[in-house]
Amino acid sequence: MSNVAGDTERYDPLTIEPPIAERWAEERTYSLRPGPTAREDEDTDAPYYALTMFPYPSGDLHMGHAEIFTIHDALVRHLRMQGRRVLNPIGWDAFGLPAENAARNRGADPKAWTYANIDEQRSTIARLGYSFDWDTVLHTCDPEYYRWTQWLFLALFDAGLAYRREALVNFCPSCSTVLANEQVVDGRCERCGTEVSRQPRTQWFFRITAYADELLSGLDDLDWPDRVKNSQRAWIGRSEGAEIVFPTADREDEIHVYTTRPDTIFGATYFVFAPEHPVVLRRMAGDRAYDAYLEEVTRRSDVERQAGKTGYRLPFDVVNPFTGEDIPAYAADYVLMDYGTGAIMAVPVGDQRDFEFARQEGLEVRIIIRPTGPDGELLAELDPEGMTEAYTGPGVMVNSGPYDGLSWEEAKERIIAEVEAKGWGTAKVNTRLRDWLISRQRSWGAPIPIVHCPTCKEVAVPEEDLPVELPDDLDFTVAGSPLDQHAAFKHDVVCPRCGNPDATRDVDTMDTFVDSSWYFLRYLSPTDHEQAWPADVASRWLPVDQYTGGVEHAVLHLLYSRFVVKAMRDRGHVDADEPFQALLNQGQVIMDGAAMSKSKGNLVVPGEVTENYGADTLRGTMLFASAPEDDIDWADVSPTGMHKWLSRVWRLSLEHTARRQAGAPALADAAAATLQRATAVAIARASEEFDARKYNTAIAQLMTLTNAVLDATRDGAAGAVVGEALEALLKMLAPVCPFITEELWTRLGHPGSVHDQRWPVADASLLVEDEVEVVVQVNGKVRGRITVPAGSDRTALEHLARADERVAGHLAGEVVKVIAVPDKLVNFVVKG
């Protein structure tokens, strides 16, 4: 294959890119020097922490990785050219189930499997020209990393924020491990889709609920997409209401209920306990019929539970404190033990679930509210027999004793006041958020650094004994947890407190979301043997200025990281309130309208595109396709088009060099002025687009500048103005396409790297226009265009507009009004 077409060398990315990529990798060109722990950045511009969600090493990079890294790299390279000191680390979220499955199914060593994948991804990252800092690289499966994950666990344990308890937990039979609430989607395992069952197990939790209020209020000040903030708000699920005590009719127990509608209490005609409520369990102990019900309920999955309600009439009543009536008590599975108090007052008239259950069981629907319209006018009374659903709209109280006639909002306030005055309860804020279940019965994860002693119970492994290392010889062919069945790991330990030789190690590992909840702190000093991170350095770099990653982490990872930072702040390890100030969710790369997958046969991998067109074309195609947060359908985009444009940039640059050397004439004055102005405009506009991270429109500006150079040099001219245009073009293209710009920068005769240049600044004097085109409208319709001196006043505009022949033809009727906006338009309002 010839490298020459005509007399200009062809653009051949496959030849020019690899050597540059290798040089950058070998020379660690993009490492922050000095490193992040250096104090020098205190004296310079504010340091900038740019972070991208680190990859999971399951095979080679896919298009989604290329998308996130390309957006992120354009951002980072642009910032560096603006003189910012940018920390841009990379690492791997390297613990997790796929490695274990590879071990189980193919006999692979999980460690070897993981590191092989990391090596592959690492070389692809280098080939694609992403400017990560290889000096701070980390892998969460390295003992020197998870040693500090274990330290973090112990810090939380010491603070009472990590604890162990028995609870009904989500269990995935396929993954044979428990899951956090956040990992259960529609009653199914987020990972494998298997229906999750609820089982009582003793597990480790992080007390994230202690930070519920702050996790909610802190969202207000974050520069995150609204949908992510809304997801977190919904997940935290704050509600305001009251906790009210209902005594049992025999006065032996006082049952607390939580309600957001205390105003409806006069309509509470029955009472419901969660089937596992402790008072019910105590009272019903030994009752075979109830045991049978309980068993049936436990067997029902969440999915089945939502399909229909079951209930059990308990052999006792409770008292409605407001009416003094005895009302029947039920156990029913539509009341959940782990929300509120696990018991409710049931108001069929005002709550759809209570209504359905009342109809099913033939219970009274008592009317205590009369609907009102939008202006407060009374509407028709509710009919208890004819109602087909609960009424949840506005209204005034009826059948509610002293509260009759009040609006429901007013009644709510007064009833809460009375509850408090009489000592029947208190106003109460509730959240839906549960504590984070972090233990997993898996073996490719960070071991929980706890020893269970028959006498001392749960004892922390002393810090000097960390890390608690995973054994190298786990047997993944066993059923259940390999770590649990590794005798040496489990039993070769004595109690750190009393020396009891019968102590055993905790055989669970931590959720991989624990690993990723603090990695952005470890990047600051990944080889520090003394501490997880230096507090002063963390305080200087956090919060992360810009975090880029997928929206699938809207709740899980992003909420956990926020919790960890707040908990660490309260222990004095960092002074930031939040981990990530700004968040960018890149869109997905899909194919023909569907997610890419091998089984669908619509998989495109970055390597394929790179082998055909090179990395610059892949990067440019992705950024030009749409705004970073929009999805890209690969079937709709054109690497060919991007390659064509880059070839044109290549040819124009080489031609310019050749012409300059051959002594070609400079541009004529008029052409030079036009090109100079086009360059200034392109710099001004593209800079704005880059600042706003709208790379698609930024590239459009660069294409326009390319077309201007093409037009200006068609007759073979060269000269300084052309050189300046090309230099500006290459500098601004550099963050998008780092290879071709590096190569051409050198070939244009410049020393050093284009990536070390300062971002170009537009010559402001060239941006000022002498003349502007003003649109002339008649009754809002464009009827002409006039060219006028910039800044012409209204009178002048009107005069010039009237003089326009075409416009005059439309001004037959009476001109009743003239709107003139300088430099923009004139609009004549004509009557008749």
Next chain:
RNA sequence: GCGGGUGUGGCGGAGCUGGCAGACGCAGAGGGCUUAAAACCCUCGGGGCCGCGAGGCCCGUGUGGGUUCGAACCCCACCACCCGCACCA
């Protein structure tokens, strides 16, 4: 069910604070160069109508209304699609 978002040419997408809709591309058509093809270069391009032509007129940003001199943009209602939450009391 509740909450949030998005609808612009054949396609991806531009469109700033309410002021020329369709920037920049892709695909397409026509032409140039070439023995030929590729590559490259030029021209055209929302729809309809009138005109030999320069050009002109009407319609057009999911649908229907409204506000305004003027609406893709603001307001109301509706339709479609996407996302999140969902027995949370």
